Amino acid sequence: MTAELGMLPLAEREQELPPRQAGARASNQHWTEATGAQLLVVDPFVDHEQLAEDMSTRGVHVTCVGSTLDALIEFGRLRPTAVVVAPETPGLPAVDFVRKVREYGPTFVVAALDRADAPEAGPLLLAGAGAAMTRPYTAETVWDILDKSGNSFDDHAKVSFGPIELDTRAYLVRINGERIADLPLKEFELLRTLMYSAPEVLSNDELRLSLWGDTHAGPADNTISVHVARLRNRLQGIARIRRIRGRGYSLTLGS
Known part of the structure; x- marks a missing residue:
């Protein structure tokens, strides 16, 4: 109560x-x-x-x-x-x-x-x-x-970038107005974080801070890479997640 x-x-x-x-x-x-x-x-x-x-x-x-x-x-x-x-x-x-x-x-x-x-x-x-x-x-x-x-x-619940619209309260993502299949939680959070800063580059530490709340408590870099790779596959033809060696990741429009 x-x-x-x-x-x-x-x-x-x-x-x-x-x-x-x-x-x-x-x-x-x-x-x-x-x-x-x-x-x-x-x-x-x-x-x-x-x-x-x-x-x-x-x-x-x-x-x-x-x-x-x-x-x-x-x-x-x-x-x-x-x-x-x-x-x-x-x-x-x-x-x-x-x-x-x-x-x-x-x-x-x-x-x-x-x-x-x-x-x-x-x-x-x-x-x-x-x-x-x-x-x-x-x-x-x-x-x-x-x-x-x-x-x-x-x-803070809604954010859009190009044709992508994300609503955290409703836990949904739309592409060109059409809802897509629900993303796994970490991929959903990763997409939201990249969209908020797009097209700026985010380091692994910044992603750990956003997705896990601590730069030290989060997973290793290769685990982040796995989440990025899975999300990248879902966004093919819609947006691109660039990897800039030594700096981090950036969400840009186009494949």
Whole structure:
């Protein structure tokens, strides 16, 4: 059950660059902002892997950390669309963490509580949290709260490049308006990532960060090559995935 204990007014979000201008984001930090919505989860008690997998099908990258101190570092790196924080998380007190986050902009903060009437709810809302939810929560719970708050991830859900249209919320791809057979999850995420930055070149580390949430936790380069090869075969005659030796991959139009 989700308990929305209060919604606080938020400043208007900074306007995002459109996907085709994502190449103007020079640094890795800014590049990740342009490739989809970012959710930072500061809760050592949630099933991180399941949440990340379920949110990825909606075009949302989940980064999970076990302390509020680590969360501050990740917040500075990612500038996430939304943050989930549990009051019991070790490190900086959760109330102070929320205040710090709110100092730097309109990121929406959701408190994760053990019960709806938890005493921590009030201080977290006063510190700047916009809503609260009870455990156990799911990707659908988080999505629903953000939808109701006006901080939906929908702006990141759709992207197009040439004749290709991709909708992460509906999990579908259209070519010239016609829906194609569903892609395996990683190929779907790979296509979305390449489309967001096309025709810019993305390195293997940038692809790991986008598809697996970490440049170190992702697979080896040859595994990425396999995913690229499979997606390339599906796009024959529609678009081309170029491999630039020593740099990475780029999506361009034409075979």
